[in-house]
Amino acid sequence: MILAIDIGNTNIVIGCIDDPEKYSSGCVFVERLSTVRTKTELEYAIDIKNVLDIYHIKKTELEGGIISSVVPQITTIVKLAVEKILKKEVLVVGAGIKTGLNIRIDNPAQLGSDLVVDSVAGIAEYPVPLLIFDMGTANTVCVIDKNKNYIGGMIYPGVGVSLDSLTAHASQLGGISLEAPEHIIGKNTVDCMKSGTIYSAAAAIDGLIDRLTDELGGKATVIATGGLAKKIIPHCRRKIILDDNLLLKGLAVIYRKNRRER
Known part of the structure; x- marks a missing residue:
């Protein structure tokens, strides 16, 4: 299962993506948080961990994470927050990432x-x-x-x-x-x-x-x-x-x- 996060100007969309054969769209859940540019790494980590807890998702079930962002000011903060939870490197869509597009x-x-x-x-x-x-x-x-x-x-x-x-x-x-x-x-x-x-x-x-x-x-x-x-x-x-x-x-x-x- 993958933790996928999209950081937008108004909302941060969080979802877990699993095998499409188990879930019709491959999405176990999708939730939204408000994008707050003043939040710290720890505050975002708490927010994201709370969402995972609500859906009973354990960090051991997550093989990794990936982030897309149009808000550069908080991209690194959210990346570090997710890594604090997963204890794994998280990918960020941008330079060096292969998309095939x-x-x-x-x-x-x-x-x-x-x-x-x-x-x-x-x-x-x-x-x-x-x-x-x-x-x-x-x-x-x-x-x-x-x-x-x-x-x-x-x-x-x-x-x-x-x-x-x-x-x-x-x-x-x-x-x-x-x-x-x-x-x-x-x-x-x-x-x-x-x-x-x-x-x-x-x-x-x-x-x-x-x-x-x-x-x-x-x-x-x-x-x-x-x-x-x-x-x-x-x-x-x-x-x-x-x-x-x-x-x-x-x-x-x-x-x-x-x-x-x-």
């Missing part, structure tokens, strides 16, 4: 580790070409061509960021929860905000799929993942596969590839 962009070194991992998982599990939407603090799109090459993508503000900006700059609009209203045409301010936020995000994804598949020159498998995907994807009109555990599964693929080659 053929990256065809201007500067491959600029590609975020989360996008690399999403793409590795997508190629391993789904037919190409692929469009992978990862919906978090930022929304990202990975584009994989029919030859399994990463050829580029998109980055744009996430739903939460857009909503925060709206409420911060419009004095009469307060914060709302992200649940779809009963009707798309809102009858009050809160429902209007919910409808506008959710359906505009869904329509944007539908429109992007149309434009991206036009540029690819044909149909593509479309996958969505990330903390906010469940809120938006059900309201899209295009066929989209929702895979909450995509990134963790990608970390497992990369872990096994590097362990085999060492």
